[in-house]
Amino acid sequence: MPFSIFNVVIAIAVALLLVRIGLKMLAGFARPVPTPPDPGELRKVRLxxxxxxxxxxxxxxxxxxxxxxxxxxxxEDMDLITSLDDI
Ligand SMILES: [Zn+2]
Known part of the structure; x- marks a missing residue:
């Protein structure tokens, strides 16, 4: 039955498309690994x-x-009272 084979192919194509969309959404939700900023760029600190x-x-x-x-x-320069280990 060629028609059912065609349906299977369509189903597989749709499934692959959904998987790709799902992976893209997962990648979007995943927390990006922070890269170290260039010198001169601001960093978040807690000092x-x-x-x-x-x-x-x-x-x-x-x-x-x-x-x-x-x-x-x-x-006068202020004193750092945060331990650098806590950063
Ligand atoms: Zn003062």
């Missing part, structure tokens, strides 16, 4: 600095380096 003079504390969330220059307060 906490404390002013040694007045104890003002700031949280840095973006930096151009994983170990950026500390911000200044009271004309």
């Amino acid at each position: 906490t600095y404390e002013c040694s003079l007045c104890s003002t504390t700031v949280r840095m969330t973006m930096a151009n380096d994983e170990v950026p220059e500390p911000p200044r307060h009271c004309m």
Whole structure:
């Protein structure tokens, strides 16, 4: 029966198409592996600095380096109070 063979071929083609669409959607949902940014590009950091003079504390969330220059307060460099192991 040539007609049923034709149906099977169509069914296989549709199935393959659905599998491809499904794989594409899965790839879209999959979390992309973060690539290290080029030098000068911003990085997400979670650093906490404390002013040694007045104890003002700031949280840095973006930096151009994983170990950026500390911000200044009271004309002094602030102290990094986050352990670098916690990053
Ligand atoms: Zn201060």
